[in-house]
Amino acid sequence: MSIDKSSFVPPYYQLAQILERQIKSGVYRPGDPLPSEAELSEKYGLSRMTVRRSLSQLARAGLIRTEKGKGTFVSRPQLDRAVFVMDEFHKEMASRGLTSSVRLLEARLVPAPEKAAKKLQLPPGTKVLYIRRSLLADGEPMAYDRKYLRYDRGRPILENELQYQALPEMVEKHAEALPASSKMVLQVTLLNEEEARALHVAPGSPAFLLEQILVASDGRPVGWGWCLYRGDRYQLTSVPEALQNLG
Amino acid sequence: MSIDKSSFVPPYYQLAQILERQIKSGVYRPGDPLPSEAELSEKYGLSRMTVRRSLSQLARAGLIRTEKGKGTFVSRPQLDRAVFVMDEFHKEMASRGLTSSVRLLEARLVPAPEKAAKKLQLPPGTKVLYIRRSLLADGEPMAYDRKYLRYDRGRPILENELQYQALPEMVEKHAEALPASSKMVLQVTLLNEEEARALHVAPGSPAFLLEQILVASDGRPVGWGWCLYRGDRYQLTSVPEALQNLG
DNA sequence: AAGTGGTCTAGACCACCCT
DNA sequence: GGGTGGTCTAGACCACTTT
Numbered sequence: 001m002s003i004d005k006s007s008f009v010p011p012y013y014q015l016a017q018i019l020e021r022q023i024k025s026g027v028y029r030p031g032d033p034l035p036s037e038a039e040l041s042e043k044y045g046l047s048r049m050t051v052r053r054s055l056s057q058l059a060r061a062g063l064i065r066t067e068k069g070k071g072t073f074v075s076r077p078q079l080d081r082a083v084f085v086m087d088e089f090h091k092e093m094a095s096r097g098l099t100s101s102v103r104l105l106e107a108r109l110v111p112a113p114e115k116a117a118k119k120l121q122l123p124p125g126t127k128v129l130y131i132r133r134s135l136l137a138d139g140e141p142m143a144y145d146r147k148y149l150r151y152d153r154g155r156p157i158l159e160n161e162l163q164y165q166a167l168p169e170m171v172e173k174h175a176e177a178l179p180a181s182s183k184m185v186l187q188v189t190l191l192n193e194e195e196a197r198a199l200h201v202a203p204g205s206p207a208f209l210l211e212q213i214l215v216a217s218d219g220r221p222v223g224w225g226w227c228l229y230r231g232d233r234y235q236l237t238s239v240p241e242a243l244q245n246l247g
Numbered sequence: 248m249s250i251d252k253s254s255f256v257p258p259y260y261q262l263a264q265i266l267e268r269q270i271k272s273g274v275y276r277p278g279d280p281l282p283s284e285a286e287l288s289e290k291y292g293l294s295r296m297t298v299r300r301s302l303s304q305l306a307r308a309g310l311i312r313t314e315k316g317k318g319t320f321v322s323r324p325q326l327d328r329a330v331f332v333m334d335e336f337h338k339e340m341a342s343r344g345l346t347s348s349v350r351l352l353e354a355r356l357v358p359a360p361e362k363a364a365k366k367l368q369l370p371p372g373t374k375v376l377y378i379r380r381s382l383l384a385d386g387e388p389m390a391y392d393r394k395y396l397r398y399d400r401g402r403p404i405l406e407n408e409l410q411y412q413a414l415p416e417m418v419e420k421h422a423e424a425l426p427a428s429s430k431m432v433l434q435v436t437l438l439n440e441e442e443a444r445a446l447h448v449a450p451g452s453p454a455f456l457l458e459q460i461l462v463a464s465d466g467r468p469v470g471w472g473w474c475l476y477r478g479d480r481y482q483l484t485s486v487p488e489a490l491q492n493l494g
Numbered sequence: 495a496a497g498t499g500g501t502c503t504a505g506a507c508c509a510c511c512c513t
Numbered sequence: 514g515g516g517t518g519g520t521c522t523a524g525a526c527c528a529c530t531t532t
Contacts, residue, residue, distance in 0.1 A: 010520060024427070024464060036498060047522045049296075052499085060307075069498050069529035079415040079461060080335035082431040084483075088327035168326040180271070184329040184485035188435045188453040188478035206435040206453040214326060217271055231435035236331075238431035257501060283517065294503045299518085316510035316517050498530075504523105511517075 003044050011046055015054035023063055023074055030076040034064060037072070082238040086184075086210070088166060089135050089143065098137040105132040105198070109151060116148040119213065119224040127151055131170075134198060135227075142233055144198040147212075147225030171214055171222050180217035186210055191228065199230050206231040250291050258293055262301035265291075270310055270321055277323040281311060284319075309488050329485040333431075333457070335413060336382050336390065345384040352379040352445070356398060363395040366460065366471040374398055376421055381445060382474075389480055391445040394459075394472030396421060418461055418469050427464035433457055438475065446477050453478040 001018050003011045022028055035043065040051045055072060058064045066072045086092065093100035110130045117124040129151040135143040149171055172178050189209040196203040207228045214223035248265050250258045269275055282290070287298045302319060305311045313319045333339065340347035357377045364371040376398040382390040394414060398421050419425050436456040443450040454475045461470035 012520080026464070038498085047524090049523090050521060053520090055499095066499060067530090068500070069531080071498060071530095077415075077427055078335070079426055079429040080413050082333045082429075082433075082457075084331045084333070084433055086329045086331070088325070166327050168324075179326055180324055181488060182326040182329075182485070183487075184331075186329075186331055186483040186485075188455055190453050204451075206437050208435055210329075217273070236433040238429070238433075240428065240430075259501080285517085294505090296504090297502060300501090302518095313518060314511090315519070316512080318517060496530100496532080499528090501525100501527075503525080506520100506522080508520075509518090511515105513514090513516105 003046065011044075012050050012053040012057070015040070015044055015046065015051065016057045019054065019058060020061075020063060023058075028074045030074050032074050034072040034074065084236040085239055086186075086236065093137045093142070096137075100142075101136045101139075103134040103136060105134055107131045112148060116224060120148060120150060120221050122150070129170075131225075132198075137233075140233075141199045141230070143227050143229045144195055145225065145227040147223055149214075149223045167212075167223060168214065178216065179214040179222055181215050183213045183215065184210055188231075189228070195228055199228065201230060201232065208234060250293065258291075259297050259300040259304070262287070262291055262293065262298065263304045266301065266305060267308075267310060270305075275321045277321050279321050281319040281321065324488060328488075331483040332486055333433075333483065340384045340389070343384075347389075348383045348386075350381040350383060352381060354378045359395060363471060367395060367397060367468050369397070376417075378417075378472075379445075384480075387480075388446045388477070390474050390476045391442055392472065392474040394470055396461075396470045414459075414470060415461065425463065426461040426469050428462050430460045430462065431457055435478075436475070442475055446475065448477060448479065455481060 003014050005011060007014065019028075019034065028034060034040075034055075037048050037051050037055065040046075040054075041048045044051070055064065055066065059066060062078065063075060064072055065075050087095070089102075090100045108130060109127045111125040112120065112122055112128045114124055116128060117126060120126075120128065122128070129149040131145070131147045131149065133145045134141050135145060147167060149167075153173075168179050168182075187209045189207055191199065191201065191203060191205050191207050193203045195207070196205060199205075199207070207230055210227045210229065212223070212225060212227065213221055216222050250261050252258060254261065266275075266281065275281060281287075281302075284295050284298050284302070287293075287301075288295045291298070302311065302313065306313060309325065310322060311319055312322050334342070336349075337347050355377060356374045358372040359367065359369055359375040361371055363375060364373060367373075367375065369375070376396040378392070378394045378396065380392045381388050382392060396414075396418055400421055415426050415429075434456040436454055438446065438448065438450060438452050438454050440450045442454070443452060446452075446454070454477055457474045457476065459470070459472060459474065460468055463469050
């Protein structure tokens with residue numbers, strides 16, 4: 001186990017791999033201290049900065065933890081913790097090998113309903129852009145999306161832009177603020193008749209309910225709505241611990 | 248905007264904050280190049296290594312992206328992407344200000360049912376530890392957990408250890424292998440009569456279904472089961488983009 | 495006092511990109 | 514060829530922990 005300085009793999013990465021193998025094979029067990037940075041530096045013929053880079057990579061991956069003045073220790077794997085990632089719909093479907101498409105069901109200006117006005121911090125009845133879309137995977141409906149968006153600019157709504165563009169881009173086009181962050185809440189729900197019809201399933205079927213609020217950089221909400229994902233075709237898979245913070 | 252070297256806040260962090268403010272206030276907009284590392288180094292009186300540390304922090308947070316030979320650019324925020332974290336039950340409830348507890352409903356050795364045997368890669372009928380638990384928040388059932396665990400050591404099952412210990416520790420106690428990683432899948436489902444009774448809700452209510460497989464370091468599965476979370480009391484909130492990879 | 499990790503510097507060489 | 518980010522070094526000082 002030593003560093004090959006002629007390799008294309010940089011030394012900091014080689015050392016990280018060596019230590020990772022040693023941890024996973026039980027040379028160092030949870031709670032054990034790793035050799036000090038000075039020792040690793042001497043043993044592998046690397047500068048301390050380089051050793052530290054290896055260690056910080058392992059720390060980001062959750063394998064080790066450093067304690068000031070004390071040392072570096074192997075972490076206990078966090079098995080009761082799960083991280084789920086919901087990617088943008090097209091990417092998500094593409095990674096499952098499905099071809100995705102979007103069907104626009106409705107897009108018009110409406111007076112904001114009470115709840116939408118509240119969420120968008122607008123006076124009730126303000127004109128907002130209301131959009132209903134079907135998100136399809138291999139031609140079959142996978143999700144049903146309904147959103148209320150601020151509509152400051154008075155630009156005409158072009159049907160084709162709604163079919164293909166992601167929501168953040170639609171907000172940019174039709175509202176003055178450009179969205180900077182979003183808050184999402186994931187719940188479960190039973191589909192009512194309208195929702196079930198849109199998703200081609202029976203009323204009362206279970207589904208994921210993803211509530212989304214788009215927020216501008218000045219903190220103002222610029223979009224709000226929900227997206228329903230069919231419970232029989234959609235699931236979330238946990239991200240492996242080691243990949244949670246970069247590999 | 249300059250670096251205060253007498254501050255307790257280290258220079259690399261001060262520079263990261265300066266650049267973050269400039270990005271969020273629109274000085275640099277998505278797609279724009281940041282000044283080169285050499286320029287930042289000169290402007291703020293820091294070595295290039297320190298400047299790079301600031302930049303790599305912003306890159307981990309997703310605010311910027313570096314391109315070899317070209318420069319560093321402001322990223323477009325990924326608003327259609329969400330990250331959800333399900334922490335260990337006690338921690339999760341504690342962070343919501345609820346006091347959690349666990350009630351053991353059943354714990355006995357049973358011949359592994361076909362599906363459990365398959366998931367645990369054991370011959371059908373092998374004796375496994377079957378556990379049913381209620382996870383309570385402020386005394387009300389929040390989740391209903393059923394697990395099959397390998398049982399290699401023949402140790403007696405102590406009731407009190409099942410009430411309070413997390414599953415990984417139970418596996419360690421009763422199986423030969425110590426679990427090293429877990430895979431989880433999150434789905435939605437409708438509760439049957441037994442499940443509804445355990446959760447104090449009506450049959451047919453929607454719920455989160457979290458399937459969990461515990462895997463030993465040698466790759467062998469050591470535990471499998473599901474945990475049902477009440478749909479009316481449980482929800483997942485997205486992690487802010489900037490905190491997804493360290494703050 | 496000795497050992498540890500945390501931070502910083504002023505150089506260096508490299509591969510990559512553009513002109 | 515000149516600019517860019519990616520990597521590495523051999524020192525240095527600091528705060529913290531343990532002896």
